[in-house]
Amino acid sequence: xxxxxxxxxxxxxxxxxxxxxxxxxxxxxxxxxxxxxxxxxxxxxxxxxxxxxxxxxxxxxxxxxxxxxxxxxxxxxxxxxxxxxxxxxxxxxxxxxxxxxxxxxxxxxxxx
Amino acid sequence: xxxxxxxxxxxxxxxxxxxxxxxxxxxxxxxxxxxxxxxxxxxxxxxxxxxxxxxxxxxxxxxxxxxxxxxxxxxxxxxxxxxxxxxxxxxxxxxxxxxxxxxxxxxxxxxxxx
Numbered sequence: 001x002x003x004x005x006x007x008x009x010x011x012x013x014x015x016x017x018x019x020x021x022x023x024x025x026x027x028x029x030x031x032x033x034x035x036x037x038x039x040x041x042x043x044x045x046x047x048x049x050x051x052x053x054x055x056x057x058x059x060x061x062x063x064x065x066x067x068x069x070x071x072x073x074x075x076x077x078x079x080x081x082x083x084x085x086x087x088x089x090x091x092x093x094x095x096x097x098x099x100x101x102x103x104x105x106x107x108x109x110x111x112x
Numbered sequence: 113x114x115x116x117x118x119x120x121x122x123x124x125x126x127x128x129x130x131x132x133x134x135x136x137x138x139x140x141x142x143x144x145x146x147x148x149x150x151x152x153x154x155x156x157x158x159x160x161x162x163x164x165x166x167x168x169x170x171x172x173x174x175x176x177x178x179x180x181x182x183x184x185x186x187x188x189x190x191x192x193x194x195x196x197x198x199x200x201x202x203x204x205x206x207x208x209x210x211x212x213x214x215x216x217x218x219x220x221x222x223x224x225x226x
Contacts, residue, residue, distance in 0.1 A: 004154075034214070041219070042220070043204075043218050043220050044217045045217070046214045046215070046216070049214070089155065099145060099170060100157075100215060101157075102155040104153060
């Protein structure tokens with residue numbers, strides 16, 4: 001059973017508007033979450049993270065919100081730019097192994 | 113430029129052949145990981161190493177082996193490749209085993225097993 005879920009395979013947004021990417025998780029023991037961005041033919045790159053002791057973390061145009069009671073987090077990109085077009089992966093702290101548990105990803109397309 | 117390198121970039125392999133995917137990092141990170149990315153399944157952990165000399169199994173370890181003889185290198189070996197191992201393989205590293213440390217990913221190896 002998938003522990004980190006990204007239910008939207010794709011999202012299309014107009015340049016300048018807000019992009020909202022969603023992620024749900026099932027394991028209440030997860031206490032650290034990350035977003036990675038991936039361009040074609042490249043490895044994922046770290047974008048932003050949030051600890052479970054916070055409900056919001058902001059870095060420039062990127063903000064991650066965490067709702068622990070709903071086991072839900074979201075990534076907001078404002079304003080969206082064509083260069084933001086990529087696949088975005090949500091990941092959670094996997095525990096003792098130190099690994100990350102990834103969602104399936106959401107492909108964001110930002111149209112000029 | 114500091115980072116992670118993977119080789120080869122891509123490979124087509126006949127089923128039953130042995131193959132080693134190479135991964136080298138120059139950041140002196142203690143922890144290293146191998147993931148596979150399959151369409152619709154995201155990235156799944158194959159094996160990991162918390163420090164040189166130690167390795168562990170991830171979510172999908174069957175058919176793969178790893179070694180960590182030193183800090184920098186973490187090769188992944190397919191002893192006898194099967195078509196279901198067709199995937200894109202990513203090596204990653206982090207300063208320590210804790211997930212509170214950002215993981216850095218290599219560019220990936222695209223492997224096709226026929």
